[in-house]
Amino acid sequence: MHRRTRLAPAVTVSTAVTLVLTGCAGWGGGPSGGGPDTIDVLMVNNPQMVDLQQLTAEHFTAETGITVNFTTLPENDVRDKISQEFSSQAGQYDVATLSNFEIPIYARSEWIAPLDEYVEADAEFDQDDVLAPLTASLSGDDGRLYGEPFYGESSFLMYRRDVLEAAGIEMPAAPTWQEVADIAAAVDGVEPGMAGICLRGQPGWGQVFAPLTTVVNTFGGTWFTEDWEPRVDSAEFREAVTFYVDLVREHGEVGAPQAGFTECLNNVVQGNAAMWYDATSAAGSLESADSPVRGLMGYAPAPVVETDSSGWLYAWSWSIQQASAKKDAAWEFISWASSAEYEQLVGEELGWSRVPAGKRASTYENPDYLAEASAFAEPTLAAIEAADPNDPGVQPRPAPGIQFVGIPEFPDLATQVSQDVSSAIAGQMTVDEALQRGQELASDVAERYRERDSG
Structure with missing residues (x-):
């Protein structure tokens, strides 16, 4: 046991905001300005x-x-x-x-x-x-x-073992993204209302671009090269985004452009998706005592293309x-x-x-x-231990990060690009159009870093 060094009678914790059972918080409260303890x-x-x-x-x-x-x-x-x-x-x-x-x-x-x-x-x-x-x-x-x-957490592929078994499909021990796409096509609609896969499509650097940047990495793409050349409109980046957009449009969940982590979790729990690529922390909800899919799920490493692993950290x-x-x-x-x-x-x-x-x-x-x-502990540990923020792709990077680039400008950059990617998922623009605009935004960021490094 980790024993504390000081002992005192119980004191009530002062809660700064009111919490409801769902975990939402209201505004209010603030720092107490209390004493040294x-x-x-x-x-x-x-x-x-x-x-x-x-x-x-x-x-x-x-x-x-x-x-x-x-x-x-x-x-x-x-x-x-x-x-x-x-x-x-x-x-x-x-x-x-x-x-x-x-x-x-x-x-x-x-x-x-x-x-x-x-x-x-x-x-x-x-x-x-x-x-x-x-x-x-x-x-x-x-x-x-x-x-x-x-x-x-890291990320991995979650899938309905019973659905795949009924379709005569065996999940590979280390699936590639193309294998995942083939499985999604095979099980799409095998049960009423069940999509082949759920993937985030909701705008946000921490929403659609969390999983999507890992796909970019393993397809051989990167946001920036080691010397700050923007690569958002590169062939590798475009191939990864096109693959992701096509997969979710053809075999993904209803309402994909608005779907984030919570929406995909609900889809899987409710039997509306046969697979889901997302955070390892989701497995605790899928295997909770009141989950309808408890005991039905399988867990495989994050799918890859050119890299040995692709899970985030x-x-x-x-x-x-x-x-x-x-x-x-x-x-x-x-x-x-x-x-x-x-x-x-x-x-x-x-x-x-x-x-x-x-x-x-x-x-x-x-x-x-x-x-x-037991169902997800070993795959979770393996995914975290395999994650390498300093070398997540096929080329050197200018800043650490797997599902993000570790610079202050990234949230704003990726959020803006994500809005266009979500529009591509909705069919409102092409991937090429989305990434062309993204390259312009990334070029502005890259120019500042090149000037800094040259100075």
């Missing part, structure tokens, strides 16, 4: 964080005497608020949820504090147990650690604002929330399917967790 945490309102909020007072606060005030917001809103707060170094929030996209960028700007000294002084935390790709992706250019993962993680005056208390909270001890607590109190997994090797040796997650 009170910290303010700004976090996304994902279900795993909602669980954390419910468990903190009774366990962390009761053991340490540190009161935690949470401000929770939807993903787009929390990203904006964290950016405003940390860029200004207002110091109102001590801890925030950042991903492996933001952390290296924020570290470069000195908005977040390095954690190495805390890790070295806290042997019970066991940094070596954190999966190596996550530790690497949460480190800065200086090699220091700036974040600890709450949960991590993502982690919602904790970082400490550099301006925080309460870094020691902030680390105590982070070391608890990211610990194996906390995973055990969630499993025992809320159920093992709700454990924020995907970050520690020991999770995948825990018999209690494996009893609940």
Whole structure:
């Protein structure tokens, strides 16, 4: 067990915004300005964080005497608020949820504090147990650690084993995208209302371009070359996007241009899609006790073309604002929330399917967790361990990232291009038209970086 260093009577956690059972949050609340044993945490309102909020007072606060005030917001809103707060170094929030996209960028700007000294002084935390790709992706250019993962994920192919078996189809151990397309065509409509595959089509750098950029990578494409040449209208990029758009148009879900992660999850759960390529974290919902498809799913590696693997890497993680005056208390909270001890607590109190997994090797040796997650635990671990943000394609890259390019301009760039790709999925423009406009946008970004490097 990861024992805390301070003990005190239980204190009620102050909740900054009202949460409903779906995990949505309303506006309101804010930093408390409390004493030295009170910290303010700004976090996304994902279900795993909602669980954390419910468990903190009774366990962390009761053991340490540190009161935690949470401000929770939807993903787009929390990203904006964290950016405003940390860029200004207002110091109102001590801890925030950042991903492996933001952390290296924020570290470069000195908005977040390095954690190495805390890790070295806290042997019970066991940094070596954190999966190596996550530790690497949460480190800065200086090699220091700036974040600890709450949960991590890669991507893989989820499919209905019973549907494929009934059609006489065997999923390859390491499928290619063409094999996936052939299977999608074969099972499309084999059951009433069932599409061959569900793929995100909703605009957004973190929606359609999360899976689509991994397809671009394995088809041999890239957003930028190592020396900042934009390649959005290259033959490889065009081939990948054309393949994706044609696949989802011909054998994908109804309403694909508006479908994101949640819509595809619902489609699979409701029996409206035979396959789905997306985040490994989705498997916990598919295999939950109340899921209609529990026990019917199979899990295969992310499909490939030219690369050996193509799964992405993502982690919602904790970082400490550099301006925080309460870094020691902030680390105590982070070391608890990211610990194996906390995973055990969630499993025992809320159920093992709700454990924020995907970050520690020991999770995948825990018999209690494996009893609940045996169908997807090994494929998830294999996908995360195979992910290489520094070398995700067939050519060197100018910045790290698999499903994104690790530069501040990428969210705006990819979101604009995604709007045209979604229009192509809707049949409102061609892929060539979408990527021609995307190349112009990427050229503007690339020019700034070439000027910087030449200067």
